[in-house]
Amino acid sequence: xxxxxxxxxxxxxxxxxxxxxxxxxxxxxxxxxxxxxxxxxxxxxxxxxxxxxxxxxxxxxxxxxxxxxxxxxxxxxxxxxxxxxxxxxxxxxxxxxxxxxxxxxxxxxxxxxxxxxxxxxxxxxxxxxxxxxxxxxxxxxxxxxxxxxxxxxxxxxxxxxxxxxxxxxxxxxxxxxxxxxxxxxxxxxxxxxxxxxxxxxxxxxxxxxxxxxxx
Amino acid sequence: xxxxxxxxxxxxxxxxxxxxxxxxxxxxxxxxxxxxxxxxxxxxxxxxxxxxxxxxxxxxxxxxxxxxxxxxxxxxxxxxxxxxxxxxxxxxxxxxxxxxxxxxxxxxxxxxxxxxxxxxxxxxxxxxxxxxxxxxxxxxxxxxxxxxxxxxxxxxxxxxxxxxxxxxxxxxxxxxxxxxxxxxxxxxxxxxxxxxxxxxxxxxxxxxxxxxxxxxxxx
Numbered sequence: 001x002x003x004x005x006x007x008x009x010x011x012x013x014x015x016x017x018x019x020x021x022x023x024x025x026x027x028x029x030x031x032x033x034x035x036x037x038x039x040x041x042x043x044x045x046x047x048x049x050x051x052x053x054x055x056x057x058x059x060x061x062x063x064x065x066x067x068x069x070x071x072x073x074x075x076x077x078x079x080x081x082x083x084x085x086x087x088x089x090x091x092x093x094x095x096x097x098x099x100x101x102x103x104x105x106x107x108x109x110x111x112x113x114x115x116x117x118x119x120x121x122x123x124x125x126x127x128x129x130x131x132x133x134x135x136x137x138x139x140x141x142x143x144x145x146x147x148x149x150x151x152x153x154x155x156x157x158x159x160x161x162x163x164x165x166x167x168x169x170x171x172x173x174x175x176x177x178x179x180x181x182x183x184x185x186x187x188x189x190x191x192x193x194x195x196x197x198x199x200x201x202x203x204x205x206x207x208x209x210x211x212x213x214x215x
Numbered sequence: 216x217x218x219x220x221x222x223x224x225x226x227x228x229x230x231x232x233x234x235x236x237x238x239x240x241x242x243x244x245x246x247x248x249x250x251x252x253x254x255x256x257x258x259x260x261x262x263x264x265x266x267x268x269x270x271x272x273x274x275x276x277x278x279x280x281x282x283x284x285x286x287x288x289x290x291x292x293x294x295x296x297x298x299x300x301x302x303x304x305x306x307x308x309x310x311x312x313x314x315x316x317x318x319x320x321x322x323x324x325x326x327x328x329x330x331x332x333x334x335x336x337x338x339x340x341x342x343x344x345x346x347x348x349x350x351x352x353x354x355x356x357x358x359x360x361x362x363x364x365x366x367x368x369x370x371x372x373x374x375x376x377x378x379x380x381x382x383x384x385x386x387x388x389x390x391x392x393x394x395x396x397x398x399x400x401x402x403x404x405x406x407x408x409x410x411x412x413x414x415x416x417x418x419x420x421x422x423x424x425x426x427x428x429x430x431x432x433x434x
Contacts, residue, residue: 061414063409064377066388071409074395075402078219159282163381171285183293187285195280 006185009176016172017193019210022088023168024155030094030105035101042106053102066160068092073164089161089168097154104146108139121154148205153197161196181208195214220400227394232405234390234410241307242373242419248312249372250365253319254354260324262349274278278317285380286310291382307379322364326357362430364366366423374412380407380417387411 041053060068069092076083083091112135120130162171173190177183195199224231261270278286291306301309330353338348359363380388391408395401 019372059413062413064374064388064412066380067409067412070388071402071405075405078400078402111357154281159223159284160378162284170282170288173285177292182296183288186295187289187293191277191281191285191289193278194282194285196278 002180002182003187005180005182006189009186010182012172012176013169013189013193016167016169017197018118019166020158020194021197023086023093023161023166024151024158026090026160027093027154028146028151029098030090031097031101031150032097032184035105036097038098038102039105039109042102043109055097055103059068063105065093065157066163068163069160085150085161085164085166089158091182092164093154093158093161094120097150099136100153101150104150105139105143107146109135111142112138140215141214144205144209144212148202148209151205152201155198155201158192169198176215219277219328219402221403221407222401223398223400224394227390227398227404228365230390230394230405231387231411234385234387235406235415236385237384237386238373238412239374239378239415241311242369242415243320245308245315245376246369246372248308249315249319249368251314251318253323253365254358255358256316256320257323257327258349258354260320261327266387275311275317275320278314279321282326283314283375284381286314287379287382303379303382303384307384311372312380313377314375315368318368319365322368323354324362326361327353330356345352359430369423370416370419373415376402377412377426 016030036051038056042057044050063187069088072092073083073088075087076088102198116134116138118132120134125133158168158172160194162168162174165171168191173186175187180186218231223268256275260268260275262268263271276314287310288305290301291303294301317424334352334356335348337413339345376386380386380392383389385393387408391404394404397405
């Protein structure tokens with residue numbers, strides 16, 4: 001182990017880890033938006049909307065994230081979509097995790113006892129009021145943990161965008177290996193930074209889950 | 216912008232199918248490894264002496280906290296530095312297998328804890344040893360009860376196996392890349408590869424569903 005090498009490359013890695021965090025945060029926002037739309041569509045009364053939501057979730061969960069990124073980044077120009085690596089990474093990761101998050105949201109809404117809806121409707125709440133005032137506040141608490149698991153998966157999965165040359169943590173590690181020939185140390189530093197980020201996110205999810213738990 | 220033309224795929228169909236075959240081989244062999252080591256890790260964490268349980272726990276902690284891509288790089292490029300040179304295919308199977316073993320171990324460990332204590336007491340009182348009780352009574356029930364999430368992990372493994380293309384294993388993504396390097400048609404080939412993954416995924420889901428129903432019936 002060459003520790004002086006590790007301390008020399010460390011600042012570059014911290015910077016790269018910040019790119020990984022930025023990428024994850026942006027993809028998370030996009031993913032949550034896509035998931036909310038898809039979950040609403042899948043639970044809607046319109047057969048067309050249900051079909052669209054189901055198709056999106058099934059296609060993005062049924063194929064590898066890596067292929068989705070490649071179609072978008074390498075295949076995109078053929079259908080007139082020219083994206084920078086970073087934007088392609090955010091959009092690809094966001095749409096991919098959105099499909100998983102849609103199922104987390106739908107699962108949480110379905111898990112709210114039917115009696116709650118029935119009772120709200122009986123005392124005169126409209127469908128929308130029931131959803132807004134009764135079902136969603138309860139479902140939101142049930143969503144925290146599954147959406148947290150999705151977020152951790154997104155953070156780790158963000159390493160994939162190194163293959164479309166986004167200069168994030170994994171890409172930076174690969175570049176330093178090219179110049180130092182010390183893969184063990186370099187990947188070790190990268191792994192350490194990933195672990196810090198992953199367990200920090202997991203801890204935040206834990207705290208949120210405890211804070212909003214229904215006792 | 217050039218027009219899309221999926222007829223370019225036809226001459227490479229055999230290449231893509233060979234790639235899909237290797238994806239299936241990878242999934243099955245890494246899946247078997249992840250299942251076996253999942254059980255071993257779970258039992259080690261719960262029952263092994265601290266000198267073994269803690270390293271296993273630390274290993275699980277590291278593998279759960281880092282990306283699969285990085286783990287593959289570490290196994291394939293990193294271990295060479297300390298004199299362990301593993302061929303790409305083996306590195307891919309070991310990397311995928313260990314990565315998902317950790318997730319299986321987490322599920323199976325919870326399953327073992329959830330098996331009724333009366334089962335252990337019953338087995339012990341009719342003369343089973345500690346090891347026999349685990350082997351014949353507790354672990355089989357734990358695995359049966361956790362079959363759905365273990366199946367879910369296998370489905371995830373099928374999709375994640377695409378990542379081993381980066382260390383040069385000739386599976387489906389790698390086949391598509393080879394065809395693209397000759398035709399410069401990334402969209403057509405990656406969409407075709409995606410469709411093949413989708414079909415493999417459906418087949419695997421159907422097989423798991425059937426298996427789960429059989430397990431249900433045999434109870």
